[in-house]
Amino acid sequence: MLKDMDKDKTEFVSVVSHELKTPLSIVKQLLMLLYDEDAGPLNDRQREVIVKMQHNVDRLKDMVDKLLEVSRIERGKLKLHYSLINLPELLGDSMDYFKTLAAEREIALSYHFPKKEIPIFVDAERIRQVMANLLNNAIKFTEKDGRIQVEAKVLEATIRVGVVDTGIGIARADIPKIFNKFTQVGVGREAGKKGIGLGLAIARELVERHGGEIWAESRLGKGSRFYFALPRFYTADLLTARLKESIRTFLRQKTPVYLINLRIVNYKKFRERIPVAPLKMAGDIQGIIDASFRESFGADDGKRRVFIADRPGGKYSLIFPAARQGQDSARAATQERVDGFCDLLTAKIKSYFVARKIEDVFIALGILSYPSHPPDEAPPSSPAHLNIKEIYIGAEMRRAKRIPYETGLEVISPRGTEACRSLDLSQVGVCFISPRPFKTGDRMTVKFCLMKKKRNVTVRGRVAWITLRERSTDYPAGQYKVGLEFSHLDAKEKSLLAQELGLYYE
Amino acid sequence: MNKKRILAIDDEQDMLYVIKMQLEAHQYDVLTARDGQEGLTMARREAPDLIILDIMLPKLDGYKVCRMLKFDKKYSAIPIIMLTARAQEGDEKLGYEVGADYYMPKPFEPKKLLGKIKELLEKTA
Numbered sequence: 078m079l080k081d082m083d084k085d086k087t088e089f090v091s092v093v094s095h096e097l098k099t100p101l102s103i104v105k106q107l108l109m110l111l112y113d114e115d116a117g118p119l120n121d122r123q124r125e126v127i128v129k130m131q132h133n134v135d136r137l138k139d140m141v142d143k144l145l146e147v148s149r150i151e152r153g154k155l156k157l158h159y160s161l162i163n164l165p166e167l168l169g170d171s172m173d174y175f176k177t178l179a180a181e182r183e184i185a186l187s188y189h190f191p192k193k194e195i196p197i198f199v200d201a202e203r204i205r206q207v208m209a210n211l212l213n214n215a216i217k218f219t220e221k222d223g224r225i226q227v228e229a230k231v232l233e234a235t236i237r238v239g240v241v242d243t244g245i246g247i248a249r250a251d252i253p254k255i256f257n258k259f260t261q262v263g264v265g266r267e268a269g270k271k272g273i274g275l276g277l278a279i280a281r282e283l284v285e286r287h288g289g290e291i292w293a294e295s296r297l298g299k300g301s302r303f304y305f306a307l308p309r310f311y312t313a314d315l316l317t318a319r320l321k322e323s324i325r326t327f328l329r330q331k332t333p334v335y336l337i338n339l340r341i342v343n344y345k346k347f348r349e350r351i352p353v354a355p356l357k358m359a360g361d362i363q364g365i366i367d368a369s370f371r372e373s374f375g376a377d378d379g380k381r382r383v384f385i386a387d388r389p390g391g392k393y394s395l396i397f398p399a400a401r402q403g404q405d406s407a408r409a410a411t412q413e414r415v416d417g418f419c420d421l422l423t424a425k426i427k428s429y430f431v432a433r434k435i436e437d438v439f440i441a442l443g444i445l446s447y448p449s450h451p452p453d454e455a456p457p458s459s460p461a462h463l464n465i466k467e468i469y470i471g472a473e474m475r476r477a478k479r480i481p482y483e484t485g486l487e488v489i490s491p492r493g494t495e496a497c498r499s500l501d502l503s504q505v506g507v508c509f510i511s512p513r514p515f516k517t518g519d520r521m522t523v524k525f526c527l528m529k530k531k532r533n534v535t536v537r538g539r540v541a542w543i544t545l546r547e548r549s550t551d552y553p554a555g556q557y558k559v560g561l562e563f564s565h566l567d568a569k570e571k572s573l574l575a576q577e578l579g580l581y582y583e
Numbered sequence: 584m585n586k587k588r589i590l591a592i593d594d595e596q597d598m599l600y601v602i603k604m605q606l607e608a609h610q611y612d613v614l615t616a617r618d619g620q621e622g623l624t625m626a627r628r629e630a631p632d633l634i635i636l637d638i639m640l641p642k643l644d645g646y647k648v649c650r651m652l653k654f655d656k657k658y659s660a661i662p663i664i665m666l667t668a669r670a671q672e673g674d675e676k677l678g679y680e681v682g683a684d685y686y687m688p689k690p691f692e693p694k695k696l697l698g699k700i701k702e703l704l705e706k707t708a
Contacts, residue, residue, distance in 0.1 A: 099595065102668055105690040106601045113693055115608040 090148040097141045104134050143275040147258065150282050157200040157286060164195040164229055164236060167204060175212050183221045186212075190229035197236055197307055203283045204307070207291075210276045211240040211303045218301070219244035232541060232562055235289070235306040239517070242302075247295040253547040253555070255293060256281040280305070290560070292544040294517060304517060306542055335399055335415055339366070339422075341391035348391075352433060359388040365425045366395060373418035479503040480578060484528055490521040499525065504574050506541060506562040514557050515540045523561065527577045536570060538563045587704055588612045590631035592622035592648065593666070594640050598689075602635060605693050611700075619643025626652055631661065632707075633700055636683075638667040646681050653682030662703035666691065 108131050110116055112124065119127070149155050172188055179186035208227075215225045225242045247255060251262045261274040284291040284305045295301035339362070348355045363386060370382070374397075382397035399415075482502035486509050488495045499509040507523065515521070519540045526533050541562040548555045566574070589611050591602045596617070603613045614629060616622035620642040626634060634652070638645035645665055652658040665683040679686070685699050 098668060102690045103595060103597045103601070106598065109690070109693055110601050110605055113605075115605050115693070 090144055094141050094145040094148065098138075101134060101138050101141065105131070105138070108134065140275075143279060146279050147275055150279070155282075155286070157203060162197060162199065162201050164197050164238075165190050165192075167201055168208065168227065168229065168238070171205065171209065171212075175216070179216050179225060182216060182219075184216060184219050184223045184225055186216075186225045186227070188227045190227075191231060195229065195231055195236060199287055199307060200283075204287075207280045207283050207305060208238070208240075210280045211305075214276065215240050215242040215244065215301070215303070218242070223300075232306070235308055235541065237304055237306040237517075237541070239302055239304045241300070243300040246297040246299050246301055247293070248297045249295075249545070249555070250548075252293060252295060252545045256291065290542050290544075292542050294514075294543065302517065304542060335397055337395045337415075337419065337422075339393040339395075339426075351430075356388070359386065361429065362393060362426065365429060366393060366422065369418060369422040369425055370395070373414055373421060479508065482507075482528075484525055487524040488521055489524070490515070490519065500558070502574075502578065504571070504578060506538065506560060508558065508560050511557045511559050514545070515543055515559055517541070517543060520564075521561070527573065530573060530577050532573060534570065534573065536563050537565060586610055586612045587632040588614060588629070589633045589635060589700070590614045590616065590622070590626055590629065591635045592616045592619070592625075592640065592645070593635075593637040594618060595637075598637070605697070606700075609697055619645065619648045623648050623651060626658060626661070630658070633704060634661055634663045635696075636663055636665050638665060649683050650681040660707060662707060664696070664699060664703070 108127055111119070112127050112131070146155075168188065168190060176186050212225070212227070219225060219242045223243045225240065225244075228239045228241065230237045230239075247262055254260050255262055256277045258278040259274045260278075281291050284307070287307050289305055289307040291303075291305040293301060293303045348358070351358060353361070363384075366384070382395060385394045385396075387393070479501040480503070482499055484499050486497045486499050486507070488497050488509070488511065495511065495513070497509045497511050499507050501508045507525075509523075517540050520537065521540070522535060522537050524533065524535045538561040540559055542560040544558045546556045546558060587610075589606055591599055591606075591613060592615070593599050593602070594617055599615045599617070603615060606613050614625060614631060616625045619640040622634075622636070622640070623643060625631075626648075636645045636648060640648070645667075649663050649665065652661065652663065659682075662684040663682070664685045664687060666687050666689050668689045684703055687696065687699070
């Protein structure tokens with residue numbers, strides 16, 4: 078019986094999915110009751126039947142979750158919560174779980190990533206979801222005694238993660254389609270492997286929302302390689318001594334606090350592009366923070382909050398106490414109000430820059446909790462805690478900015494020379510169309526003529542990513558879009574490229 | 584020895600069925616209520632040893648019920664476990680802000696719930 082649909086008139090899928098979850102959840106609960114013999118003793122066969130029922134209910138639940146996810150994505154309701162995390166840690170979190178899962182099917186799973194810290198600015202939970210999807214697929218489609226390898230590589234402007242298996246592989250004709258919704262390819266022999274065909278579509282959406290790329294290479298019968306690459310960000314030193322001391326003061330009084338950090342990325346370069354004197358801009362930003370605070374929490378004497386500005390560094394921090402339990406006053410800093418404050422601040426800052434014709438400003442909101450605790454271990458009587466929100470403002474990392482650029486390219490690789498056409502160019506690489514495939518990591522040299530500078534350049538590079546486009550009448554054999562990352566550019570080449578691209582060389 | 588009494592408040596009849604059966608199999612006496620108003624009344628009248636409270640309830644939602652009991656000296660000592668099917672971020676924080684002692688997503692593992700109940704009852708004993 079569908080409940081009141083007034084609130085979600087147009088979100089049919091969302092409502093239906095929610096309604097489906099309740100009885101599913103109850104069935105799961107009833108099955109657990111049976112299995113635990115709380116409703117009476119069981120014989121072996123009955124237990125077997127219950128296990129099969131649980132398995133199928135889980136499949137159903139998984140499909141409903143995915144449908145809901147897709148619906149949320151399509152309605153633009155997916156909000157990413159960024160934080161600065163260490164990639165090896167993120168991958169390592171679920172390593173044991175997947176190794177066990179793989180071992181159960183006699184598949185060897187190994188992880189390879191650099192020992193050093195690799196900071197990335199992402200929504201950790203969502204990236205975990207992408208990894209889980211790729212790993213679950215790899216395990217599903219690899220036979221006994223097969224191997225799966227997870228690898229992470231730090232490239233010039235991106236971090237690339239790969240899941241490589243020796244499984245059943247994917248037919249060439251199917252590769253362009255696998256990231257589409259409701260597409261299932263090469264289903265396993267057992268009926269129990271079928272899903273709803275949304276996992277990869279969701280993974281793609283999540284990776285692309287992060288500004289990254291996801292692609293696959295595969296040979297039927299030999300195995301598959303799934304890769305995704307995320308943009309690299311910078312390391313931000315989050316808490317200076319002054320900040321830490323201010324926070325400690327609040328915490329000593331057993332007051333939970335919020336810390337809102339506003340960071341302008343690549344500040345020195347950013348300052349040069351803005352037609353406002355740096356001091357004035359710093360003052361303006363401070364004014365915006367003030368105004369937004371008053372709008373969200375009401376006028377106050379400014380005594381309860383601490384404001385720290387590091388103007389030359391482009392960093393601003395605001396610390397204020399969170400609403401206490403039961404505190405209901407209109408000025409209390411509840412989670413809702415703080416969220417509203419951050420949204421308001423983000424919007425005002427964006428308009429500030431847009432009004433000054435800086436359009437490629439990116440503003441990302443990061444949420445870090447300190448101290449962090451694992452989600453399923455609830456701290457029922459937690460001591461005063463710290464909530465941190467980070468807001469990053471910056472121009473897109475200019476070195477990696479791609480601009481449309483079409484010209485002829487000569488691609489020289491171990492197998493010969495091919496004439497290709499470029500699609501876009503950046504200071505770190507070029508994207509071109511090739512009739513034949515390459516492998517991620519392949520080395521090659523490209524020669525092309527710079528259209529503006531009218532100079533020939535010859536640069537070496539490595540394939541950073543490659544996607545297969547579907548066949549068309551012009552290209553019956555399909556087309557490969559190749560992302561090439563330049564390697565070893567010397568100062569002269571860098572300068573030439575920069576001038577060609579019209580960018581300020583740093 | 585007196586059996587401990589647990590009040591379960593949920594608008595889904597079958598959820599109450601499951602909770603009742605599971606808890607009774609583990610030597611607890613179970614009282615049930617099907618909406619927030621009834622739950623609040625029963626809590627005040629029966630003074631149970633522990634309350635299991637769903638969030639989405641008709642008449643009075645779980646948060647309000649929790650708040651009203653926790654802010655009343657007569658009943659604030661009764662441990663409250665909140666259950667929810669929603670997995671939205673604000674939920675847990677709100678749950679703790681109104682004073683819930685624990686917060687469990689649905690479907691829950693029976694062992695986990697029983698463990699938590701035992702732990703909370705021992706604390707107040």
